[in-house]
Amino acid sequence: AFLCILAVGEYVVVSRFAIRHEDLSLFDASRQRPIAVELAVRRDYEAKANLGLLKLPLAIISNGNTVKVTEYSFLANVLASRGYLVVSIQQDLPTDPPLMTQVGQPYVGRKDVYMRCEANILFVLGELKRQHDNVDFDHITLVGHSNGGDVSMYVAHQHPELVSKVITLDNLRVPFVLSDNLKILSFRSRDPHFVTDPGVLPTPEEAKARGIDIIDTGAQHTELSDRGPDAVKARIQETLDRFLRDSSSSALAPADTRSPMIMN
Numbered sequence: 001a002f003l004c005i006l007a008v009g010e011y012v013v014v015s016r017f018a019i020r021h022e023d024l025s026l027f028d029a030s031r032q033r034p035i036a037v038e039l040a041v042r043r044d045y046e047a048k049a050n051l052g053l054l055k056l057p058l059a060i061i062s063n064g065n066t067v068k069v070t071e072y073s074f075l076a077n078v079l080a081s082r083g084y085l086v087v088s089i090q091q092d093l094p095t096d097p098p099l100m101t102q103v104g105q106p107y108v109g110r111k112d113v114y115m116r117c118e119a120n121i122l123f124v125l126g127e128l129k130r131q132h133d134n135v136d137f138d139h140i141t142l143v144g145h146s147n148g149g150d151v152s153m154y155v156a157h158q159h160p161e162l163v164s165k166v167i168t169l170d171n172l173r174v175p176f177v178l179s180d181n182l183k184i185l186s187f188r189s190r191d192p193h194f195v196t197d198p199g200v201l202p203t204p205e206e207a208k209a210r211g212i213d214i215i216d217t218g219a220q221h222t223e224l225s226d227r228g229p230d231a232v233k234a235r236i237q238e239t240l241d242r243f244l245r246d247s248s249s250s251a252l253a254p255a256d257t258r259s260p261m262i263m264n
Helices: 002-017 043-050 069-081 111-131 147-158 204-210 230-245
Strands: 019-028 033-042 056-062 085-089 135-145 163-169 183-188 213-216
Touching: 019 043, 019 069, 019 111, 033 043, 033 069, 033 111, 043 056, 056 069, 056 111, 056 147, 069 085, 069 135, 069 230, 085 111, 111 135, 111 147, 135 147, 147 163, 163 230, 183 230
Parallel strands: 056 085, 056 135, 135 163, 163 183, 183 213
Antiparallel strands: 019 033, 033 085
C-alpha cells in the first residue's frame, strides 16, 4: 500500500511540473466530424526532440464508450514520463448512435464503429505529421480501454506496419493480434457485467509464444480509468512502466485465459 501511494505521488508531481498538456480541436472536413485531442509530452524530451537530438515515440489513447478521453491521465502520465508524445483522441461524440450488440455478426456488429475510430486515428496522424517532424510515426503504441481497446486491436490488425505495441484495458470484442513483431500488454477486469467474447484472448501457449502479457487487476470494468481507486491505478502504472522499460524481455507471466475468470 505504501509503495502504491509513493507511485501515485510520483506521477502527480511529474504530471503537474514536468509534462506539458495541450488541447487540440481538429475537424475532418471529408467526414464533417470534429475530433477533440489532448497532447501530453515531457518538456525535457520535447526540447531535445526540437533540437534534433531524438525522435519522440508516439502513443495514441482511445477512450471507452461515453468515457471522456481526459479520464485516462493516469496512463498518459506514465507514457509521457517515459518520453512518449501521448495523443488522446475522443473517439465518440454525443451525437453518435449508441453501441448496439448484434449476436452472430463480426465483432457483435461493431465493425463500423471501429472503422470510424480508425479513420479518426489516421486523420489525427496526418495532421500531426504536418506539424511535427520530431516524432516517430512508424512505430506507434496504441492504448485503449473497453471499446477503445477493441479499436486499438482492430487498428493493429489493419496496420501492422505502423504499430509496435498495443496496451488494452478490458477489450472484449476484437481478437488479439498474434505476431512476433508486436508486443501486447492487456489489463483485465473481474466484472460479471463485462464478459470477454470467446476467441478474443489468446491461449496461455499463444501468449507465452508471442510474449503477450495478460494481467488480472481484480477491478471492475469502469475502474480501469481515472475513476478507479488509487491502489488499482498505481498497480497498473507500475506494470505499464515496467512493460515500457523493457518490453523486449518481459518478466510478466501470461495468465491462464482458458478459465472464465482470468487469474494471474
